[in-house]
Amino acid sequence: MARALAPRRKLIITLAAWSVALVIFFPVLWMLLTSFKTEASAVASPPQLFTADWTFENYTEVWARSDYPRFFWNSVVIAVGSTLLGLAIAIPAAWAMAFVPGPRTKDLLMWMLSTKMMPAVAVMIPLYLLFQQMGLIDTRTGLVIALMLMNLPIIIWMLYTYFKEIPAEILEAARMDGAGMWSEIAYVLTPMALPGIASTMLLNIILAWNEAFWTIVLTTTNAAPLSAFIASFSAPQGLFYAKLSAASAMAIMPILILGWFSQKQLVRGLTFGAVK
Amino acid sequence: MATQSNRLAARVMVAPSVILLLIWMVVPLAMTLYYSFRFYRLISPERTGWVGFTNYLWFLNSPDFWLSLFNTLALVGGVLLITVVLGVLIALLIDQPVRGQGVLRILVIAPFFVMPPVAASIWENLFMHPQNGLFAAAARGLGAEPILFLEQYPLLSIIGIVSWIWLPFATLILLTALQSLSSEQLEAAEMDGAGPFARFRHVILPHLTRAITVVILIQTIFLLAIFGEIFTTTQGGPGSASTTLPYMIFKQAIVAKDIGRAAAGGIIAVILANIVAYFLMRGIGRHLDK
Amino acid sequence: MGKIELTAVRKSFGEVDVIPGIDLVIENGEFVVFVGPSGCGKSTLLRLIAGLEDTTSGTIAIDGRDATALPPARRGLAMVFQSYALYPHMTVRKNIAFPLKMAGLPEAEQAVRVERAAKVLNLTAYLDRRPGQLSGGQRQRVAIGRAIVREPAAFLFDEPLSNLDAALRVGMRQEITELHQSLKTTMIYVTHDQVEAMTMADKIVVLNAGRIEQVGSPLELYNRPKNTFVAAFIGSPKMNLIDGAEAARHGAHTIGIRPEHIDIGSGPWSGTVILSEHLGSDTFIKVNAGALGTLTLRGGGEVAAGPGETITFGPQVPKLHRFGPDGLAL
Numbered sequence: 097m098a099r100a101l102a103p104r105r106k107l108i109i110t111l112a113a114w115s116v117a118l119v120i121f122f123p124v125l126w127m128l129l130t131s132f133k134t135e136a137s138a139v140a141s142p143p144q145l146f147t148a149d150w151t152f153e154n155y156t157e158v159w160a161r162s163d164y165p166r167f168f169w170n171s172v173v174i175a176v177g178s179t180l181l182g183l184a185i186a187i188p189a190a191w192a193m194a195f196v197p198g199p200r201t202k203d204l205l206m207w208m209l210s211t212k213m214m215p216a217v218a219v220m221i222p223l224y225l226l227f228q229q230m231g232l233i234d235t236r237t238g239l240v241i242a243l244m245l246m247n248l249p250i251i252i253w254m255l256y257t258y259f260k261e262i263p264a265e266i267l268e269a270a271r272m273d274g275a276g277m278w279s280e281i282a283y284v285l286t287p288m289a290l291p292g293i294a295s296t297m298l299l300n301i302i303l304a305w306n307e308a309f310w311t312i313v314l315t316t317t318n319a320a321p322l323s324a325f326i327a328s329f330s331a332p333q334g335l336f337y338a339k340l341s342a343a344s345a346m347a348i349m350p351i352l353i354l355g356w357f358s359q360k361q362l363v364r365g366l367t368f369g370a371v372k
Numbered sequence: 373m374a375t376q377s378n379r380l381a382a383r384v385m386v387a388p389s390v391i392l393l394l395i396w397m398v399v400p401l402a403m404t405l406y407y408s409f410r411f412y413r414l415i416s417p418e419r420t421g422w423v424g425f426t427n428y429l430w431f432l433n434s435p436d437f438w439l440s441l442f443n444t445l446a447l448v449g450g451v452l453l454i455t456v457v458l459g460v461l462i463a464l465l466i467d468q469p470v471r472g473q474g475v476l477r478i479l480v481i482a483p484f485f486v487m488p489p490v491a492a493s494i495w496e497n498l499f500m501h502p503q504n505g506l507f508a509a510a511a512r513g514l515g516a517e518p519i520l521f522l523e524q525y526p527l528l529s530i531i532g533i534v535s536w537i538w539l540p541f542a543t544l545i546l547l548t549a550l551q552s553l554s555s556e557q558l559e560a561a562e563m564d565g566a567g568p569f570a571r572f573r574h575v576i577l578p579h580l581t582r583a584i585t586v587v588i589l590i591q592t593i594f595l596l597a598i599f600g601e602i603f604t605t606t607q608g609g610p611g612s613a614s615t616t617l618p619y620m621i622f623k624q625a626i627v628a629k630d631i632g633r634a635a636a637g638g639i640i641a642v643i644l645a646n647i648v649a650y651f652l653m654r655g656i657g658r659h660l661d662k
Numbered sequence: 663m664g665k666i667e668l669t670a671v672r673k674s675f676g677e678v679d680v681i682p683g684i685d686l687v688i689e690n691g692e693f694v695v696f697v698g699p700s701g702c703g704k705s706t707l708l709r710l711i712a713g714l715e716d717t718t719s720g721t722i723a724i725d726g727r728d729a730t731a732l733p734p735a736r737r738g739l740a741m742v743f744q745s746y747a748l749y750p751h752m753t754v755r756k757n758i759a760f761p762l763k764m765a766g767l768p769e770a771e772q773a774v775r776v777e778r779a780a781k782v783l784n785l786t787a788y789l790d791r792r793p794g795q796l797s798g799g800q801r802q803r804v805a806i807g808r809a810i811v812r813e814p815a816a817f818l819f820d821e822p823l824s825n826l827d828a829a830l831r832v833g834m835r836q837e838i839t840e841l842h843q844s845l846k847t848t849m850i851y852v853t854h855d856q857v858e859a860m861t862m863a864d865k866i867v868v869l870n871a872g873r874i875e876q877v878g879s880p881l882e883l884y885n886r887p888k889n890t891f892v893a894a895f896i897g898s899p900k901m902n903l904i905d906g907a908e909a910a911r912h913g914a915h916t917i918g919i920r921p922e923h924i925d926i927g928s929g930p931w932s933g934t935v936i937l938s939e940h941l942g943s944d945t946f947i948k949v950n951a952g953a954l955g956t957l958t959l960r961g962g963g964e965v966a967a968g969p970g971e972t973i974t975f976g977p978q979v980p981k982l983h984r985f986g987p988d989g990l991a992l
Contacts, residue, residue, distance in 0.1 A: 106469070106470070109468050109470055110470040112465060113465045113466055113476055114472075114476065116462055116480075117466075117476045117479040117480050118479065120479065120480050120482075120483065120539065120540075121480070121482055123491075123494050123495065123499065123536070124482050124486065124494075126494075126498055126499075126506070127498060130498060139503075139504040141504075141512070143506055185388050185389055185392065189386045189388070189389040189390075191385060192381070192383070192385040192386045193382075193386060195378075196378045196379055198379070208389070208393060211396065211397040213645065214397055214401070214642065214645065215597055215618060215638070215641040215644075215645050216599075216618070217617075217618045217621040217622060217634075217638050217641050218400075218401060218639065218641050218642045219396070219401060219404060220621075220622070220634075220638065221403075221404060221625055221631055221634055221638065222399070222400035222403035222407070223400050224625075245392060245396040246396075248389060248392065248393060263745065266747045266749060268714050268743070268747065269743060269747035269749075269808075270749075270760075271713075271733070272712060272714075272734050272735070272761075273735070273760050273761035273808065273812070274761050275764050276735065277378075283760070284749060288749075288750065288751060302485065305487065306485070306488065308488045308599060308600025308601075308603070309600065312599070312603060322487070323487050323488075323489050323600065326487070326489040326493055326604070327488075327492075327600055327603050327604045337497060337498065341498070344493060344494065347487065347490055348485065348486045351485045351487070352482060352486070354485075355481065355482070355484070356478050356481075359481060359544060362484075362544065363544060363548050366541070366590060367586045
């Protein structure tokens with residue numbers, strides 16, 4: 097839909113677009129700027145965009161806390177762990193549904209997606225009690241399992257759509273060439289599906305890192321990731337605005353960066369392929 | 373490819389996912405249903421049994437419940453309205469041949485990748501805070517009293533925060549759909565004498581219908597379950613002013629520790645979700661030709 | 663090796679009987695072409711032989727061994743797909759070596775066989791390229807190379823030339839025929855193009871709606887078609903089929919005469935020219951012959967006949983085919 101615009105109209109539209117974008121981005125920008133201020137200048141009245149006394153000390157002090165690195169590491173472990181676990185279970189399932197479809201495959205897929213649509217509060221209690229009985233409350237293992245299950249439908253769905261794009265004839269050729277099922281998956285399917293698998297990984301890490309229900313309900317102190325930390329300590333003891341901003345900045349930075357690369361995957365993964 | 377030897381292997385490969393999802397969803401749902409008919413409070417050691425629909429009646433008789441229902445629907449509806457309308461406008465704007473389109477997209481998309489607790493925290497502390505927030509500073513600059521957003525307008529504040537988070541999602545989806553609209557269609561309309569508004573109404577909007585439908589469907593699923601933002605800022609307060617149904621159930625379970633009641637609430641939430649889904653599918657499902 | 667026998671092979675997808683029942687013997691070393699209109703089941707039959715689909719009932723025997731329940735990898739067959747189905751992430755060398763790798767051959771032996779196949783197919787210069795960097799014809803050859811290295815009992819070709827442009831098609835057609843002459847291995851070739859069938863086959867199997875209409879050598883099918891379907895399918899342009907009084911006069915329900923067997927200029931028939939196509943080497947004339955219907959005539963060289971003209975013509979009586987009311991030849 098790109099057509100050349102008359103120079104003056106182009107200027108107006110460019111200004112408008114940039115203004116809107118900056119307004120939307122402003123809260124993030126403001127947080128970033130605040131993270132480099134001293135506490136005093138962070139609450140200065142009237143508020144100033146930039147200050148003379150830039151400092152990194154907010155970052156170093158937050159990181160030096162005994163618990164922040166642990167929360168950060170928990171986020172990493174849970175996001176990556178649930179993703180890898182999810183992939184291990186989802187790749188065979190998506191393979192089977194994409195290449196050996198039965199009469200009920202579509203229904204099965206729809207059912208799996210529908211489990212994602214169920215309100216989490218409806219299963220919160222039995223799962224909490226179950227986790228409690230199994231000693232999984234406030235453990236990273238427990239969260240890895242919970243988040244993996246929560247996102248499994250999306251992982252399976254995304255992999256399914258990527259696998260379906262692989263021409264079936266190539267896999268048949270592998271069969272004719274003597275490849276058994278595992279050889280076929282290892283030598284042909286996975287290399288060809290690698291970009292799709294990477295995209296799915298990316299999206300899932302983002303979703304797991306940002307998850308803010310199970311990470312709050314199923315943890316107390318030890319296994320809490322950054323989402324639980326910020327949520328519980330938002331009006332925090334010892335963390336005033338500048339440090340809160342630094343803590344928040346470090347919490348969102350990895351995902352902001354990953355997110356810039358994964359816009360396409362987001363559209364595909366979260367609209368379940370309905371929009372191309 | 374669908375030979376017998378493959379079929380058996382396929383079933384084996386799908387089995388773990390199916391079993392896990394059953395355990396994750398069906399079994400707990402059944403248990404929630406079971407608990408909802410029982411008296412079960414963590415503080416009372418004696419867990420006596422069957423109480424029939426008592427837990428359900430508690431909800432139906434509680435004004436807080438109806439308020440939470442209203443809050444839930446207001447939250448979902450409000451966010452949908454804001455994100456879809458603004459999303460279309462912003463998508464149209466960014467789709468123009470402006471300089472630095474790549475960077476523009478990144479800026480506009482950013483809020484969606486900020487985890488909800490951080491997003492809520494930013495708005496709560498840096499903007500809405502009555503002493504140190506930017507809005508308060510602006511008010512004082514104009515000689516007015518700062519608005520106590522989270523105290524006086526808790527639900528609207530939450531709607532605002534959630535809209536900020538989800539606006540990028542809607543914009544991204546709509547932008548993607550816009551970019552699949554061939555310029556030839558618009559040029560044909562222009563040749564037929566259609567001005568910009570007419571082109572929007574008769575060419576662009578119909579093309580976007582499917583994407584808008586998808587946005588509404590997907591967002592509704594996620595918006596019904598909004599939790600982190602409320603937990604971080606108002607905890608459902610003041611009172612129950614910003615408590616949605618999921619949050620109310622959460623409070624019953626974790627704060628009041630009344631498992632029976634929370635379970636009944638959970639079932640009610642499932643019913644609500646199904647009703648919403650039914651109306652959604654009927655109302656706009658026909659736009660999806662999958 | 664390379665003898666394939668199909669006995670009462672049936673294939674249904676759900677309620678639909680795509681192949682109601684086929685008996686067929688393919689001798690060792692034959693070049694057999696399955697030909698027929700779209701949807702006639704020829705590709706399905708090929709895939710049944712390959713093992714990519716299970717038979718609903720019936721047996722498939724390869725060199726006397728019952729292969730009905732064997733998976734594709736163990737039938738000793740090789741297949742060249744319509745889209746070539748090359749592995750896009752592997753080099754040509756790795757593509758050709760893949761079946762040998764799956765068979766567990768030592769790397770040295772793999773290299774030897776790959777080099778040999780590459781030489782036969784003129785691929786030696788391309789061994790380290792990826793499929794994406796090759797032209798259509800080259801990809802074709804890689805697909806064939808991958809099949810050759812397996813030294814299979816039979817080659818299966820699934821419309822391999824459909825994706826090539828016309829000029830390339832003629833060249834590749836001849837290369838495949840020459841390959842058959844040098845390897846002498848059984849080849850089963852599926853196509854909808856009857857020209858390919860006629861030029862390449864030792865034996866043609868004409869299929870229609872899952873049934874075999876006729877099996878025979880190209881000339882047998884041309885000279886002695888068993889029914890109107892085969893008569894109309896083989897030969898280009900199609901045989902003229904005439905019903906009614908004229909057919910009755912020759913003692914048949916339907917008579918058929920090929921365009922090339924009609925003499926133009928004299929004869930008992932006449933009609934108005936609708937259009938004429940001048941190729942220089944031949945002229946094809948479409949004629950409205952009244953009660954006889956619309957006929958196609960072929961004249962050698964240049965025949966001057968413009969639209970609207972009336973011309974007379976007549977069939978070469980020995981070449982007239984007669985069919986009964988059921989479509990079978992009399």
